[in-house]
Amino acid sequence: MPLYKTIQPNLHTKVLIWKIEETYDELADGIELTDNCINRLSRMKSEIHQRGFLxxxxxxxxxxxTTSDLYYDTAGRPHLKDGNYISITHSFIFSGIIISKQTPIGIDIEKQRDKISVIAHKFVGYEYNYLTDNDINKLTVVWCVKESLYKVFATEGMSFKQHTKVLPFDLEEGKTFGWIFYCGRIQKYKVEFLEFDGFTCAYAIEV
Known part of the structure; x- marks a missing residue:
């Protein structure tokens, strides 16, 4: 089974990334599928989404x-029954999870595509101080960071452009900080990111 990467940002947090190369049946082998999982899979029209789910x-x-250790709240946010924090992502041939025993976290994986420059104005505000619409890799990092921030903050009505900021960063360093400013709440997050096989992954850890 292709566990692609394991990253340990700190003593209490682990990131696991999977490269999806198996068939549906191979991915289903050896895992418990609850009735809810079976129902969700049956509603997925794309096999790549089914394989990502598995x-x-x-x-x-x-x-x-186990699969039954995971559940979702009414807002669609994942939780673990033992109280540990979890965040989940899936994009094309990669999926990932981040689990923390102590701190709220969020993760996102995205494929690097030129078309992100077309929609950049929808999610980039403050960040135009240090990047342009031609910076495809940096734009992808910013999107991943903001998606991770959204997942960890999980508050309806948040705007990527208005309520989140990603501080300047170097692609080579693989780290930055993200901020959320929303309805009088201010929260800082340590963010790490990496690039692989034409994809970008970022994960945010509450500070």
Whole structure:
């Protein structure tokens, strides 16, 4: 099974990334599928989404959990029954999870595509101080960071452009800070990111 990367940002947090190369049946092998999982899979029209869903359950298994240990609240946010924090992402041939015993976290993986420059104005505000619409890789990092911030903050009505800021960063360093300013609340996050096989992954950890 292709567990692609394991990253340990700190003693209490682990990131697991899966490269999806198996068939549906291979990914389903050895994991428990609850009735809810079976229903969700049956509603997915794309096999790549089905395989992504199953690969996340394989990641849970690698982390020592069963499928039934994971549940979702009414806002669609994932939780673990033991109280640990979890965030989940899937993009094309990669999926990932981040689990923390102590701190709220968020993760996102995105494919690097030129078309991100077309929609950049919808999610980039402050960040135009240090990048342009031609900076495809940096724009992808910013999108991943903001998606991670949204997942960890998980508050309806948040705007990527208005309520989040990503501080200047170097691609080579692979780290930055993100801020959320929303309805009088201010929260800082340590962010790490990496690039691989034409994809970008970022994960945010509450400071």
């Amino acid at each position: 690969s996340v359950r394989q990641l849970l298994k690698k982390a020592g959990y």
